Amino acid sequence: MNKYEPVIGLEVHAQLLTETKAFCGCSNKFGDQPNTNVCPICLGHPGSLPKINKKMVEFAVMMGLATNCKINFKSSFARKNYFYPDLPKGWQTSQFDEPICSNGFLEITADNNLRTIRINRIHMEEDAGKLIHDETGFSLVDLNRCGTPLIEIVSEPDLQSPHEAFQYLSKLKQILLYLNISDCNMEEGSLRCDANVSVRLTGDKSLGVKTELKNMNSFKNVEKAIQKEIERQIDIIEEGGKIIQQTLLWDADKEEIKIMRTKEEAHDYRYFPEPDLLPVIIDDVWKNELMSKMPELPDVRRKKFSNLYKLPEYDCEILTSTKELADYFESAAKHSDDFKSISNWVMVEVLKFINENNLSVNQFRLSPINLGKLINLINDKTISNKIAKDIFAELIERNIDPLIIIKEKGLTQINDSKFIEEIIDRVIKSNQEQVKQYLAGKDKVLGFFVGQIMKESKGKANPQSVNELLINKLSLMKN
């Protein structure tokens, strides 16, 4: 057992996929010309009045429901005051003592353990603008992002390793994508993660002093940065030092931790209720309506794939990794009942094509119907598995009934054993040297024969029949 154990909690910010900002009607689109999606409200002009985007509230509730949270009947907004040029009002509109969701949990699997990670709260808030630092000694401000709706998901310090943090974050992302409420692009900043990290002697009940790690812009970096921070804290304690409460920045290029500020300089946010926004009340009617709009979530879907399609756990995990892939599988499963074959084709050939061409599942051209038909053609022995793979690229390209391609190319599988036997005889006759080797006990030459026979038949001979007939013929020669 390790002498020390880490205690980790994550604060995750997700930008919501609404059309407009949190409190004004400006477009929420990423990447537009600087300062073109702005108005008096998000610019913080005096006298302007914010108004709550209903969709933001609905998305926050959906995330709460998906993470087993209590949806609070009443929630309200508050002003979090701080002075920084990316926030022209001088405060961030956020939630404080009355968040929209609280007391949830997520189940994750890490190192074969099923772990329950409690979620303290989910609240709504607005994003700040973007600062660009130029060489002239000035900073440039783009306020397009200012006012973008966010949810912040705050976990309890239940994570026990960097790997668990990674798994928890992956699970959150998976759910956000299933719900289609955030695009979760960490590089573009639509998903951001801060980590609270402390260490203590293994088995200790009390918590050590924690530090806050920021600026980890990829999943891999989250895992790496937390690992580094745990090692840094253990080193300090081992050398007799004390951990001080600090905010730290991860430098991904140098893979280093830098100190951003210590507690004495910590912000004093002076939260108070936002008088310009009335409270939000979510009754059961609204809550149930939102629940009925939600898709099946990954855990439910995984269990369904195991029970209904009788697929191995590994297949279920991969196929339900995204909603799009799970939908694709289920559509194909309507057209062929060989679920395991569909699973294999989707996990190997389809995913290979998608990854090699950098596509999303939705951009994959071959319809699930035509994939189902292809599998049926293999199963009824019209074509071999090999032929199916050979024509797969063309099938994707044309997205037509695979039978058309097979007929065009004359690729129908030959199951006629008389015809196959003729080829076998020919191949045996012209490869006497290999026959001798086989008879002398060198079983490996069998593969050579199969290869030659398949080549002779232009890949059309039923490989199983070839195998059986070939072994029969050769074993007769042994005697």
Next chain:
Amino acid sequence: MPVNREIVKHIAKLSKLSLTDFEEEKFTLELNKILEYMEKLNSIKTDNIETMSYPVDGFNVFREDEIVNSIDREAALKNAPQRTDEFFKVPKIL
């Protein structure tokens, strides 16, 4: 005296104000006077009265998620003390 000089310094720092010694002293006294005056409110009995955070009653005032025209960039940047063609310009922030 609920407000001492340290608190005044802290508030000044949060407000990005630099105060002279004289001003610190002056504002400590003035802030205390204001707070003492507000203390009078505490003499009113407020048991069984719910906290009021809003001047008006009501809840769930929403807008639909529909784009409303933003203002032009020129109008947005017009009042900025410093700007470029596209951006607000502020002293370097680290």
